[in-house]
Amino acid sequence: MAIGSSSQEDVGDGTAPGPQQPLLGNGSSLFEMRDRPRRDVGWLVAYLVILATALVGGVFSFIHRNTRFDELTSQGIKEPAICPITATTHSARRLLQQGPDTPSPFNMAPAFCAWVAASLGGSVLVGLLFLWLAKVKPAVLVAAAIALQVAVPTLLGLAALIGSFWAFGIISLFLAGMLVLLFWRLREQIELVTHLLGLSGQGLEANPELVPTALGLQLGLSALLEIPLLMAIVGAIQNGTLVYNSDRMDHGRASVADECVNSDGASVDCCEWQVESWVNAYLVVVVIAMLWSMFLVFQVKMFTVAGTVAQWYFQPTSSTDDQGRNRSRTLTSLRFALGPSLGSLCAGSAVLTLVSIVRRILKKLRRDSTTNLFAACLAACLSMLLTLVEFVTQFATVRAAITGEGFLAAGRNVVALLKRNFMDAFGVWWLPPLVLQTSSLFLAVAWGFLAYKISYVTTWSLMAVASPERANTMTLITAVLAFLSGWAVLSFLASLLLNVIDALFVCFAMDRDLGQTSSPAIYDIMSKLPSVGAVVQQPDGGLVYGAPPEQQIAPVPGSVARV
Numbered sequence: 001m002a003i004g005s006s007s008q009e010d011v012g013d014g015t016a017p018g019p020q021q022p023l024l025g026n027g028s029s030l031f032e033m034r035d036r037p038r039r040d041v042g043w044l045v046a047y048l049v050i051l052a053t054a055l056v057g058g059v060f061s062f063i064h065r066n067t068r069f070d071e072l073t074s075q076g077i078k079e080p081a082i083c084p085i086t087a088t089t090h091s092a093r094r095l096l097q098q099g100p101d102t103p104s105p106f107n108m109a110p111a112f113c114a115w116v117a118a119s120l121g122g123s124v125l126v127g128l129l130f131l132w133l134a135k136v137k138p139a140v141l142v143a144a145a146i147a148l149q150v151a152v153p154t155l156l157g158l159a160a161l162i163g164s165f166w167a168f169g170i171i172s173l174f175l176a177g178m179l180v181l182l183f184w185r186l187r188e189q190i191e192l193v194t195h196l197l198g199l200s201g202q203g204l205e206a207n208p209e210l211v212p213t214a215l216g217l218q219l220g221l222s223a224l225l226e227i228p229l230l231m232a233i234v235g236a237i238q239n240g241t242l243v244y245n246s247d248r249m250d251h252g253r254a255s256v257a258d259e260c261v262n263s264d265g266a267s268v269d270c271c272e273w274q275v276e277s278w279v280n281a282y283l284v285v286v287v288i289a290m291l292w293s294m295f296l297v298f299q300v301k302m303f304t305v306a307g308t309v310a311q312w313y314f315q316p317t318s319s320t321d322d323q324g325r326n327r328s329r330t331l332t333s334l335r336f337a338l339g340p341s342l343g344s345l346c347a348g349s350a351v352l353t354l355v356s357i358v359r360r361i362l363k364k365l366r367r368d369s370t371t372n373l374f375a376a377c378l379a380a381c382l383s384m385l386l387t388l389v390e391f392v393t394q395f396a397t398v399r400a401a402i403t404g405e406g407f408l409a410a411g412r413n414v415v416a417l418l419k420r421n422f423m424d425a426f427g428v429w430w431l432p433p434l435v436l437q438t439s440s441l442f443l444a445v446a447w448g449f450l451a452y453k454i455s456y457v458t459t460w461s462l463m464a465v466a467s468p469e470r471a472n473t474m475t476l477i478t479a480v481l482a483f484l485s486g487w488a489v490l491s492f493l494a495s496l497l498l499n500v501i502d503a504l505f506v507c508f509a510m511d512r513d514l515g516q517t518s519s520p521a522i523y524d525i526m527s528k529l530p531s532v533g534a535v536v537q538q539p540d541g542g543l544v545y546g547a548p549p550e551q552q553i554a555p556v557p558g559s560v561a562r563v
Contacts, residue, residue: 058232135201307333448483
């Protein structure tokens with residue numbers, strides 16, 4: 001049963017509403033609360049099998065590892081006596097594992113630790129500023145992003161002309177001019193994007209638990225799943241021994257490191273590290289588990305955001321259950337994500353894992369192979385197909401968060417939904433990521449520059465008298481750390497805002513398909529999306545799209561306009 005039990009009746013008298021009012025009021029909510037059986041259990045089982053195999057193998061590899069790995073790979077590779085050409089792997093491993101583990105001390109200056117904490121804290125403050133701008137001053141973000149997009153090629157072009165690089169300078173200035181023309185032609189869409197960013201900020205403000213929950217999910221699940229797998233990889237690589245370096249041409253006659261030479265007479269390492277035979281196959285399993293886990297974390301976050309926003313969209317003023325008890329929209333969505341829909345999220349993340357692997361293979365083939373027109377065209381077509389698969393998977397996850405459908409069913413239904421609303425997405429949907437990513441980069445660079453100046457004046461200048469180079473190095477490291485931490489926080493928040501926009505778009509499209517308006521405030525903005533007008537119900541019950549609102553005329557007798 002969906003949220004809200006009121007039924008939606010068709011407009012029976014056929015009278016047209018006022019120009020500023022939607023034709024239908026609030027109808028039944030499309031967010032499913034009760035009918036959520038477990039979906040796609042097979043995918044959940046498959047993921048757990050892969051994950052368990054990787055973790056159990058990690059325990060085995062850690063217990064079975066060569067405890068002198070660090071010592072042997074740093075010093076032992078230069079000792080020809082350790083890896084004679086006739087030694088067996090078993091005898092060499094028995095020899096090389098004699099002796100205790102070597103300690104690896106690690107020290108950190110208190111001042112640097114303080115600036116690490118300051119960089120992270122400052123990044124959080126920059127993130128709060130970013131959210132405030134998205135909610136209150138989205139036009140500032142849009143203007144800054146557009147100005148930066150135009151300023152970069154303009155400055156590069158002017159610098160090239162000053163340096164007498166005429167061709168590059170003219171091309172850069174031409175590109176800047178084309179961008180100015182493009183943004184001017186898209187000024188209406190840019191204004192709409194400004195409103196969409198404002199909506200996303202309002203969505204986060206209306207659900208204050210969403211940001212810390214999504215951040216906790218991304219950090220907590222990533223640490224829980226990825227760190228053990230990383231340790232498993234480290235342990236697996238340490239299962240091996242030093243063997244005779246196949247690049248050597250001295251045929252094992254070397255007695256000192258300088259006598260280990262290759263065919264050109266150049267000095268090479270006398271030994272090389274060789275992992276045991278099972279390690280490579282195990283590493284494939286671990287890498288698949290890592291990719292699958294990473295995308296599963298992103299899917300859980302997107303599902304939680306979409307479910308929370310959908311509840312707010314369909315019931316913006318209420319957050320109570322059927323018994324009148326207060327409930328958390330965010331925790332409700334999280335419970336669905338980690339409960340009945342976890343299998344569907346495993347299916348979606350498996351698709352994204354496959355897309356990532358295919359992309360890596362294509363990139364490697366393009367890098368390793370010679371230029372071939374047919375191969376280049378095929379790779380371009382495959383890249384477009386992979387992008388489309390990612391796009392559908394993203395919106396299928398949003399649909400599943402709203403309806404509780406399985407992954408394949410949600411995918412089929414969202415494809416049909418996007419067919420009817422695709423021009424809306426095509427017209428403006430590339431602009432919000434451009435704006436958010438550009439403004440995130442700008443704010444991260446600004447925070448890095450500010451940290452550079454402040455850290456030098458307050459801390460690192462004190463050591464400049466004794467060691468100017470070290471002071472400059474520490475200042476630069478602090479600035480880079482501040483930039484990276486700021487960019488990480490801002491990128492997370494930007495992805496969160498984009499998830500909100502995507503969820504609102506799907507909610508609006510589903511609402512419009514059923515001829516109802518659940519959130520008039522959001523309807524006023526979403527209805528301005530280009531190319532598709534109102535939904536019109538024909539006498540036979542079918543739905544078609546009319547002209548955009550500014551082009552509509554009086555409805556034809558016998559039909560009922562529904563928006």
